[in-house]
Amino acid sequence: MTQVLVIAKEPLPGRVKTRLCPPCTAEQAARLAAAALEDTLRTVAATRTPRRVLALQGMPGPWLPRGFTVIPQRGAGLDERLAAAFTDAGRPHAMPTVLVGMDTPQLTAPLLEAARAALASHDAVYGPAADGGFWLLGLRRPDPALVLGVPMSQPHTGAAQLRRLREAGLSLAVLPELRDVDTFADACDVAASAPGTRFAATLTTVREALD
Template sequence: MSAAQIVVIAKEPVAGRVKTRLTPPFTPAQAAHLASAALRDTLHAVAATRVHRRVLALEGLPGTWLPDGFTVIPQRGDGLDQRLAAAFHDAHRLYRLPVVLIGMDTPQVTPDLLDTAVTLLATHDAVYGPASDGGFWLLGLRHPDPSLLLGVAMSRPTTGTTQLRRLRETGLDVARMPELDDVDTAADAFRVAARAPGSRFAEALAAVGAGVSR
């Protein structure tokens, strides 16, 4: 078991509050159903990873989708950079372990990928997983420092390169993970489901996606 913790930063999957870029073509209820499936895939992948601690930094309330073995902490901050920085800080304050943080947007993530990230963090200062939309799906820090994230403009095509440059300019030795697709749009959803056909997300998309344009 690796001496590290994995933090998932997520929103409670409530209709009208999650995956709003999926509406249209999906309804708010369908988008929330897809978000719930993506979150469950992510949490179960984390649950199967060999780490000491598992943390959920949550906006909202936990539900039946949360497996056993997670410590739930509230999100803090206004912008995403603040909430990410706070999640790193709060998890590390709770458990003095290196932190690998992921979101709920990559339901194709596997325990093997997460185990690789944790292993890399044992020999590197940071681990970075780029997303195809220009952001990042994973960030690991052996010694979490909020200043590494605060002020990075999020949800832009340049977010990932800006964050990676910030890490390297600070002098950190950064290991890279494979690129994954975030689920932001309907096209993303169908692409991710095709690459993870046995996932809860793919099953949920099959249930609600009939007649939706790809």
Template sequence: MTQFLVLAKTPVPGRVKTRLCPPWTFEQAADVAAAAVSDTIATVSSAPATRRTLVVDGDLPAPAGWKRLPQRGSSLEDRLANAFADTAGPPTVLVGMDTPQLTTELLARAADLTAADATLGLAEDGGWWALGLRKAGDASVLRSIATSTPQTGKQTLVALRDRGLRVALLPVLRDVDTAPDARAVAQMCSVRGRFRSTVEGMTA
């Protein structure tokens, strides 16, 4: 069975989701980030797993039944690769906090590493929202790929294939980076989720 990692940043005003400002304030952006983390954790908690780990920047505590691991590295590229290295063992799927529309069905597809060596979910903005690896060592390719660019996802796919891995692609999802992103993604989320109610409650 697969383990899941959630890479997250503690939702401190002025340090998270600053591209939401304007139209929202730093405090509102932090509320949106907190809601995204909450819904992501709830979904991952519902998926079968050998282990669930919150890989966190800051002092955000892990939920009950989860392990907690501080992010390690000076760049996002290193923090991603180190998250896999520091939890090496079973097949692993890493997701971030920017896709609260995540479902257990999507996680099941990401965790299906029986016929593939890796699974990759590309994002509309050019990045990726999920990476599943049968072997943690294959995450070393991430160290040489610049993150947060329109080519990050494609370059990741090429690097994995160049390593000789069989890669299964997952559905493309929209990240929450801007206020229009947040509003669009909120409509994809469950009405019972925290993210949708938080975004719909914004006055700006």
């Protein structure tokens, strides 16, 4: 059995997607973040995973579907929060875990199912992001040491994480590259690639307000 773990922030104005401002206002950026998070969670809900976990910084909102176990984030840097999320999601019994964030609303259920299936024959599965980071990390045997100390939110984050996995001697499956939503240009590109998402619809209303 392989569970899916989402790590996310409550989409509050001024605390999420601040790099979208300008041209977005803080409220518009938060609406886009909420849409991206809802798309992600609904995609996870559509998979056949036996357990869905949300490691949340903040409080749940109406964007949270049924069927998720919510755990609080803990730790200072992102590497600590990822390590803690892997650990806490495994209680009381550790199991193979696929982790994603809230920055890829174009994520699909088949991609997640491919990641879950990869852990049946690989120690780790990795989804590279276009900005040099990663959008997915799956571990057959979650171990905090595999992420602690990896420099996060840097152009070389992905390379550093891959090096950590390989130095640990893990067999690795690699998924297709996706683009994170960090900037407004990213948002436009991602919405164009996934026009049927809530994120794309929300971006349309935001762009109309900006015109």
